[in-house]
Amino acid sequence: MLFDSSIRKELARSFGATLIVLVTVVMTIMLVRTLGLASRGGVAPADVLLVMGFTVLGHLPTILSLSLFVAIVSTLARMYRDSEMVIWFGAGRGLLQVLAPLLRFAWPVMLAVGALALVVWPWANQQIDELKTRYEQRSDVDRIAPGEFQETAGGTRVFFIDKDTPGANAASKIFIASTTPERETVTSAQSARLKVQDGQRIAILNNGERVEMMLDKPGLRVSEFVEYGTQVGNAQGATPGAPSAKTTASWQLATSGAPALLAELGWRLGLVFAVLNLVVLGLALAVVQPRAGRSAGVMAALFAFMAYYNLMNVGQRWVEAERLSLPALMLALHGSVLALGLAILLVRHNHWSWRSLLAARRTA
Amino acid sequence: MKTLRRYLFREVALSVGFVTLAFIALFFFFDMVDELRVAGSVGPGYTLSSALVYVLLRQPQHVYELLPITVLIGTIFVMARLAQNSEFTIMRTSGLGPWRALGAAALLGLVFALGTFAIGDYVAPASERAADIVRARQFGPLSTGLTGAWLKEQQGEQSYAVNVRALEPGGDMRGVRIFAFDADGHLAMSARADAARFTEDGWELTQVARNTFLHTGTDEARVLRESDAQWLWPTRITSSMVAASLLNPQKMATLDLFLYVRHLQANGQKAQRYEIELWHKVFYPLSCLVMVVLSLPFAYLHFRSGGMAAYVFGGVMAGISFFLLNNVFGFAGNLQNWSPWLSAAAPGLIYSVLSLGAFGWLVLRQ
Numbered sequence: 001m002l003f004d005s006s007i008r009k010e011l012a013r014s015f016g017a018t019l020i021v022l023v024t025v026v027m028t029i030m031l032v033r034t035l036g037l038a039s040r041g042g043v044a045p046a047d048v049l050l051v052m053g054f055t056v057l058g059h060l061p062t063i064l065s066l067s068l069f070v071a072i073v074s075t076l077a078r079m080y081r082d083s084e085m086v087i088w089f090g091a092g093r094g095l096l097q098v099l100a101p102l103l104r105f106a107w108p109v110m111l112a113v114g115a116l117a118l119v120v121w122p123w124a125n126q127q128i129d130e131l132k133t134r135y136e137q138r139s140d141v142d143r144i145a146p147g148e149f150q151e152t153a154g155g156t157r158v159f160f161i162d163k164d165t166p167g168a169n170a171a172s173k174i175f176i177a178s179t180t181p182e183r184e185t186v187t188s189a190q191s192a193r194l195k196v197q198d199g200q201r202i203a204i205l206n207n208g209e210r211v212e213m214m215l216d217k218p219g220l221r222v223s224e225f226v227e228y229g230t231q232v233g234n235a236q237g238a239t240p241g242a243p244s245a246k247t248t249a250s251w252q253l254a255t256s257g258a259p260a261l262l263a264e265l266g267w268r269l270g271l272v273f274a275v276l277n278l279v280v281l282g283l284a285l286a287v288v289q290p291r292a293g294r295s296a297g298v299m300a301a302l303f304a305f306m307a308y309y310n311l312m313n314v315g316q317r318w319v320e321a322e323r324l325s326l327p328a329l330m331l332a333l334h335g336s337v338l339a340l341g342l343a344i345l346l347v348r349h350n351h352w353s354w355r356s357l358l359a360a361r362r363t364a
Numbered sequence: 365m366k367t368l369r370r371y372l373f374r375e376v377a378l379s380v381g382f383v384t385l386a387f388i389a390l391f392f393f394f395d396m397v398d399e400l401r402v403a404g405s406v407g408p409g410y411t412l413s414s415a416l417v418y419v420l421l422r423q424p425q426h427v428y429e430l431l432p433i434t435v436l437i438g439t440i441f442v443m444a445r446l447a448q449n450s451e452f453t454i455m456r457t458s459g460l461g462p463w464r465a466l467g468a469a470a471l472l473g474l475v476f477a478l479g480t481f482a483i484g485d486y487v488a489p490a491s492e493r494a495a496d497i498v499r500a501r502q503f504g505p506l507s508t509g510l511t512g513a514w515l516k517e518q519q520g521e522q523s524y525a526v527n528v529r530a531l532e533p534g535g536d537m538r539g540v541r542i543f544a545f546d547a548d549g550h551l552a553m554s555a556r557a558d559a560a561r562f563t564e565d566g567w568e569l570t571q572v573a574r575n576t577f578l579h580t581g582t583d584e585a586r587v588l589r590e591s592d593a594q595w596l597w598p599t600r601i602t603s604s605m606v607a608a609s610l611l612n613p614q615k616m617a618t619l620d621l622f623l624y625v626r627h628l629q630a631n632g633q634k635a636q637r638y639e640i641e642l643w644h645k646v647f648y649p650l651s652c653l654v655m656v657v658l659s660l661p662f663a664y665l666h667f668r669s670g671g672m673a674a675y676v677f678g679g680v681m682a683g684i685s686f687f688l689l690n691n692v693f694g695f696a697g698n699l700q701n702w703s704p705w706l707s708a709a710a711p712g713l714i715y716s717v718l719s720l721g722a723f724g725w726l727v728l729r730q
Contacts, residue, residue, distance in 0.1 A: 017677050024684050025387070025433055032429065032691045059394055066390060148634055149514035149525075158511055160525065162632060173549060175525055177541075179511075184556075188549050211551050213575065220575065220587055246401050299382070306389040313396045317412050 003093060004101045007075070011105050015071035022063050023056065030055045044135045051128055058124040061117040061271045065278055066305065068109050072102060072282035073301045080288040095283065095349040102279050110275040117271040118250040126247040156180060161192075174205060184213045189228070202229050263319035266326045270312045273334040277308070280341035284348065308337055368455055369468050372442075376472060380438030384427060387434055391426045395419045414498055421495035424488040431480045432648075436655040436683035439472075443662040444676050452663045462727040469660045473653030480649040485617045512539065513609040515601055516631045521547045523631075524599070528560075528606050535603055536561050540569060542597060551577055555597070566598040601627070618645050636704070643708035644694050651690060654712050655683055658719040664726040686715045 034052045038045045056063075076098075079085045088098075150159045162173035176187040189208025196202070205228045212221040245253070245264035253265040285301040315333050318324040324332070346352070399415045446452040460468075512529035522544050529539030537560040544553040553576050557569035572595040576588040604620045605627055616624070621642045628635035658679070665675055689711045697707025 013673065017673060021437075021677070021680050021684075022390075024681065025430075026390070028433075028684055028688050028691075029391070029429060031688070035691065035695050062390070062393060149516075151511055158514060158527070160514070160516070175543075175545075177525070177527070177543065186543055186551055186554065188545060188551060190549055207549075209550055211554070211577070213554070220589075222577070222587070244401060302382075302386055302389065306392070309389075309393045310396060313393070313400055314412060317400055 003088065003097075004104070007079075007098070007101045008105050010075050010078075011071050011102070014075050015067055015105075015109075018070045018074075019064065019067040022067055023060075026059060026063060027052065027056050043132060047131050047135065051131055054124040054128045054131075057116075058121050058128075061113045061121065062309070064109055064113050064116070065271065065275050068106060068275065069278045069282050069301070069305055072279060073286040073298060076283065076286035077288045077298060080286070095345060099280070099283055099345070102283060103276075106275060106279045110272060113275050114272045117268045121268065122247050122249050129247060174208070181215070183215055186211045186213075187228075187230075195229075202231055204229050259322050260320045262326050263316045266319055266329055267312060267316045269330070270315070270334060273330075273338075274308065274312065277334060277337045277341060278305070280338060280345065281305075281308075284341045284344035287348070365459065365464065368458070368460055369471075372468060373472060375442045375446075376439050379442050380435050380476075383438045383441075384430060384434040387430050388423055388426060391430075392419060392423060395422060395426075418495050418498045421491045421498065424483055424491045428480060428484045428488050431476070431483070432651040432655050433684060433687055435473075435476050435652050436659060437680055439656050439659040440662050440676055440679045440683075443659050444665070447663050447665050462723075465660065465663070466657075466723070469656050470653065473656035476652035476656065477649040480652050484645065484649065489617050513606055515605065515609055516633055517599060517601055517627075518631045519599075522552060526599075526601065528610075531606060531610055537567075537606065540567070553577065555595070557595070562603045563596070566596055567601075569595045569597060616641075618642065621645060639704040640694050640697055640708065643705045647705075647708045647712060648690070650712055651686065654686065654715050654719070657716060657723070658683060658686070661719065661722045661726050664723075686711060 031048070031052045034043065034048050034055070037043050037051075038048050043051050076085070079088075089095075148160075151157070157176060157178040160175040161171040171192045172190065174187075174189045174192050176185075178185045178187075187205065187208060187210045189205035191207065192203055192205045194203055205225070207226060208228065209222065209224040210228070211223075214220070245260050248256075248261060248264070250265060250268060253261045253268075256262070281304050282301060285297055285304060287297045311333055315324070315329045319326055319329050396415070396419050399419050400412075443452075446455070511527060513527070513531075515526045515528070517524045517526065524545075525543045527539075527541040528537045531537055538558070540555075540557045540560045542553070542555040542557075543551060546552045553574065555569070555572055555574045557573075558571040560567045560569045562568075570593065571591075572593075573591045574589070574595070576590070578586040578588065602623070604616075605624050607616075621638060625635045625638045625642055628638060662675065662679060693707045693711050696702070697704060
């Protein structure tokens with residue numbers, strides 16, 4: 001059918017182009033952000049691409065929905081502008097008949113969004129969390145960078161090594177400050193080297209001194225040394241944070257019953273419903289008068305998208321705070337958006353207006 | 365010419381504004397998703413409205429990051445549409461020569477570049493600071509790591525290591541520790557104070573406990589312990605430097621960054637990262653100019669035979685590749701110790717030459 005295939009072909013082309021552009025832009029921005037995170041020590045430099053990939057993968061449902069929405073709105077806007085819609089209307093096709101090819105195009109996207117939101121999103125978040133904790137638990141020696149202050153051992157020790165350091169296993173002008181609740185120790189030395197003894201890594205400090213200050217009682221111990229060995233251990237494995245709702249698998253969310261987890265489930269399901277609603281909204285809002293200003297309908301579509309998606313976030317928070325139950329939210333948000341879209345569509349399809357309705361009542 | 369220029373500028377500004385708004389909408393949503401997770405784990409104190417305000421205040425930074433890409437996409441759209449509707453042909457017959465077109469594009473690009481610079485230097489740091497204050501109300505004062513900021517200062521023979529645990533939203537410091545070392549690297553003085561304030565001559569510390577170590581003889585060492593309600597420590601470390609070591613260098617204004625780089629270099633610390641950030645900050649707005657020049661050749665294409673979408677798509681991809689290269693060069697320069705300003709300026713130069721080449725070829729061919 002010409003009607004079907006002409007719309008779907010153009011939709012597919014527009015959807016593909018928008019998707020690639022959006023994914024590249026989001027990837028670029030995320031890459032820049034992750035690189036910034038890496039240079040501040042949040043993730044390992046080697047893991048930058050992985051973290052970026054997982055982040056983009058996690059956000060892919062939103063990107064897919066937005067691409068679909070942009071494709072629908074831009075295709076319809078072009079068809080209105082080139083008077084193609086008028087021709088279709090003239091050929092006996094109403095606005096509601098356009099919905100069928102749009103939905104036929106949208107269902108694979110909806111499936112993909114469903115899979116990504118319900119399965120891939122928690123998995124990607126889990127991977128990112130794992131990469132981050134693994135990097136946080138790296139040993140003291142791996143952390144030390146010449147010319148920069150470095151915190152180790154859970155923040156109780158701070159190292160500084162001079163910028164002009166002779167080699168990987170030696171250092172000059174060392175400053176170590178370590179604090180425990182009882183005492184504060186400051187160690188300074190002219191030089192140091194790293195040595196492995198009985199499988200333990202030992203840092204040998206030369207020509208320095210060590211000052212211990214008691215914090216709870218008056219007392220001070222100063223010791224000077226020519227050579228002083230201190231064990232540089234591996235950082236004790238910090239306990240990974242409690243698994244959050246973001247990383248929990250969808251079926252576990254459904255069976256748990258805790259409001260925070262249910263809210264997360266509702267959010268993921270909402271992403272899937274949003275695809276359907278966006279199709280309806282896009283068709284309802286993308287109206288362009290061929291000779292008048294271009295962008296009113298497109299602007300309305302953009303604002304509808306913004307409002308809808310942010311309301312999904314707000315709704316999640318409400319369910320979490322138990323101000324609203326999950327089914328009520330689903331009905332109130334997604335149901336009302338669908339109803340609103342369909343209502344606008346029906347009005348446009350039947351060319352209802354206040355005047356025509358009043359006239360109809362008068363004749364009746 | 366004035367009419368043409370005004371029309372062109374208005375169209376481009378509208379289209380760029382629209383594209384920017386669309387991208388900001390997307391990133392606002394992503395930020396909100398992240399922020400609500402934090403809000404959920406913090407508890408009921410961090411409300412939805414403060415999360416909203418926080419995310420909203422962070423958007424100028426996104427505008428700064430996105431502007432070159434949105435300038436490119438918006439301008440290419442306008443140029444391609446002008447070419448497709450034959451509007452550009454009419455403009456050319458009415459006297460818009462290649463040099464004038466280039467001049468108009470350059471002017472437009474400069475305006476965008478200035479705007480980007482202003483956002484990156486004034487609007488974004490100010491709004492980021494405001495966002496930090498919003499967060500500080502929930503999460504306590506601004507701090508980094510577990511011990512806060514560490515700075516070094518060289519004063520004649522003596523060198524100091526300074527630790528500031530946190531910075532209050534009002535600008536006062538909390539939990540200050542100062543260690544002074546003499547020329548041989550021996551600890552000469554240590555001080556710990558509950559709070560400190562920045563003044564003209566140095567830091568004014570309150571509730572200070574000080575230990576002064578006097579190395580008089582070979583074996584003998586004396587320690588002087590004092591505690592004062594107030595003590596002035598003469599230093600040249602300013603509030604913006606403390607803020608800089610607590611904050612991300614990307615969020616600093618150009619002048620602060622320059623002063624901080626000077627401070628780091630003067631005190632034997634690694635400044636490479638901040639130096640690259642400084643040059644990046646200087647050259648980054650110019651990429652808007654490159655983007656506008658890059659999109660100008662699209663007005664000279666002929667779309668009668670179709671294939672407009674492919675050209676536009678290619679142009680957008682070229683622009684994004686520029687943006688990517690621009691950022692990767694900065695970080696690669698950091699790792700490979702390239703000359704900072706060269707690694708910041710090279711991508712812009714390469715792409716400007718390429719797009720001017722394309723423009724010249726399209727104009728000459730006709």
